[in-house]
Amino acid sequence: MKPHLRTCIPEWRSDSLPDNTAYEAGFLVTKNSGWRDIRPVIDTKKCTGCLQCYLYCPDGTIARCGNKVSVDYDFCKGCGICAKMCRHDALRMEAERR
Amino acid sequence: MTRPTARNITEDEYFFGHKACAGCGGSLAVRMALKVLGSRAVAVLPAGCMSAVGFNFPQLCFANNAMISTFAGTASMMTGVEAGLRARGEKDYQVVGFAGDGGTADIGIQALSGAIDRNDNMIYICYDNEAYMNTGTQKSSLTPFGAYTTTTPAGVKIRGNIREKKNMFEIVAAHGIPYAATASIGYVDDYMAKVRKASEVKGMKYIHVLAPCPTGWGIRPDETVEYARMATDCGLWPLAEYGCGEYSLTRSMKDPGLLRAYIRGQKRFRHLRDPDIEYIESKRDARWEHINRSWKAP
Ligand SMILES: Cc1ncc(C[n+]2csc(CCOP(=O)(O)OP(=O)(O)O)c2C)c(N)n1
Ligand code: SF4
Ligand SMILES: [Mg+2]
Numbered sequence: 101m102k103p104h105l106r107t108c109i110p111e112w113r114s115d116s117l118p119d120n121t122a123y124e125a126g127f128l129v130t131k132n133s134g135w136r137d138i139r140p141v142i143d144t145k146k147c148t149g150c151l152q153c154y155l156y157c158p159d160g161t162i163a164r165c166g167n168k169v170s171v172d173y174d175f176c177k178g179c180g181i182c183a184k185m186c187r188h189d190a191l192r193m194e195a196e197r198r
Numbered sequence: 199m200t201r202p203t204a205r206n207i208t209e210d211e212y213f214f215g216h217k218a219c220a221g222c223g224g225s226l227a228v229r230m231a232l233k234v235l236g237s238r239a240v241a242v243l244p245a246g247c248m249s250a251v252g253f254n255f256p257q258l259c260f261a262n263n264a265m266i267s268t269f270a271g272t273a274s275m276m277t278g279v280e281a282g283l284r285a286r287g288e289k290d291y292q293v294v295g296f297a298g299d300g301g302t303a304d305i306g307i308q309a310l311s312g313a314i315d316r317n318d319n320m321i322y323i324c325y326d327n328e329a330y331m332n333t334g335t336q337k338s339s340l341t342p343f344g345a346y347t348t349t350t351p352a353g354v355k356i357r358g359n360i361r362e363k364k365n366m367f368e369i370v371a372a373h374g375i376p377y378a379a380t381a382s383i384g385y386v387d388d389y390m391a392k393v394r395k396a397s398e399v400k401g402m403k404y405i406h407v408l409a410p411c412p413t414g415w416g417i418r419p420d421e422t423v424e425y426a427r428m429a430t431d432c433g434l435w436p437l438a439e440y441g442c443g444e445y446s447l448t449r450s451m452k453d454p455g456l457l458r459a460y461i462r463g464q465k466r467f468r469h470l471r472d473p474d475i476e477y478i479e480s481k482r483d484a485r486w487e488h489i490n491r492s493w494k495a496p
Contacts, residue, residue, distance in 0.1 A: 102210060103259050103261050123255065124258070125264065128259070129256055132215065154204055156423050158222050159218075160211035160229050161214075164209060175215055177220035184423065
């Protein structure tokens with residue numbers, strides 16, 4: 101369970117819902133990737149799966165992936181906390197456009 | 199129940215796609231609490247950054263049921279939600295509130311006090327970024343001494359906030375609440391354990407989590423967790439619990455000397471002079487004398 105992107109915007113005038121902004125939970129229509137000028141890059145050889153980056157990501161964009169982690173670049177804002185939390189030097193921040 | 203860890207908590211994300219600033223401590227506090235509480239949590243958020251970044255219709259960033267309350271009415275809306283769920287015969291739900299420091303210690307304090315008095319079965323979480331951040335950084339009663347805000351500017355005669363940070367944890371505890379705790383986004387394991395514990399205690403629970411705001415504190419987005427840790431390690435933000443009339447520390451001061459680096463590293467304190475920092479140190483030391491005398495050691 102996780103909020104996810106929808107292709108159409110909601111139709112908010114329905115019979116079942118009040119005529120206001122009450123709507124289905126987890127309804128996303130925009131990504132956050134455009135906020136970023138640096139991106140975290142994982143060195144899977146160095147990653148020990150300690151999950152510190154996963155635990156401290158304010159945006160929940162790092163997922164457990166087997167015994168490693170992966171980044172959701174659609175929603176990562178490039179804050180860099182993950183790279184600071186990694187004790188194994190497995191996460192590096194790189195410029196978004198080189 | 200077992201202690202929540204990075205490995206055993208749910209993979210679900212309940213606060214995702216939100217528009218908080220990069221590195222926002224408040225958003226980490228909301229995310230991790232909901233990962234511990236799960237899909238049956240119903241969240242109430244007053245005006246403040248976390249509602250502003252979570253509900254931008256039609257971008258709705260909570261996967262669980264969540265709604266916005268009036269600024270002053272977080273705890274009273276929680277009471278209504280809890281009563282409604284009970285009346286409908288719902289089971290296994292958790293009513294949780296996420297309010298800022300302004301929403302908690304200033305405008306929402308009487309609703310909170312009333313809810314503690316009624317001992318309703320719910321969890322109130324104050325994410326404390328030490329000012330009214332969503333409106334551009336104004337002083338609240340949880341803004342620390344010396345901090346620059348737009349309503350406590352730093353000039354020649356007055357150097358930032360002249361008042362002390364209100365002791366919200368002990369004010370709440372003085373009600374005789376079943377469970378209260380302080381926590382920090384710098385120590386997420388400890389925070390998750392406290393949220394889990396709160397979910398298992400019957401009656402009203404209060405968790406006060408320090409959640410640095412890079413935008414309002416003047417630190418880099420990748421520094422929020424470090425500054426949250428430093429606040430605890432230098433003794434300004436002790437991590438503790440209250441229950442059955444007793445206070446107990448869960449993490450003590452590590453290095454009193456860190457206070458200077460904590461203050462000097464933040465733009466909101468940059469106008470402070472050495473005597474101001476010595477004053478902050480003396481206040482901290484007086485508080486620790488009291489803590490060491492009367493709280494249980496970790
Ligand atoms: C009754 C009322 N007064 C003022 C406001 C304007 N307002 C909206 S958010 C906010 C700041 C909230 O500060 P805090 O509770 O500390 O949360 P933060 O934004 O820092 O997360 C203010 C003053 C409002 N929405 N309602
Ligand atoms: S202003 Fe501060 S509290 Fe508000 S979203 Fe930005 S970082 Fe978070
Ligand atoms: Mg605030």
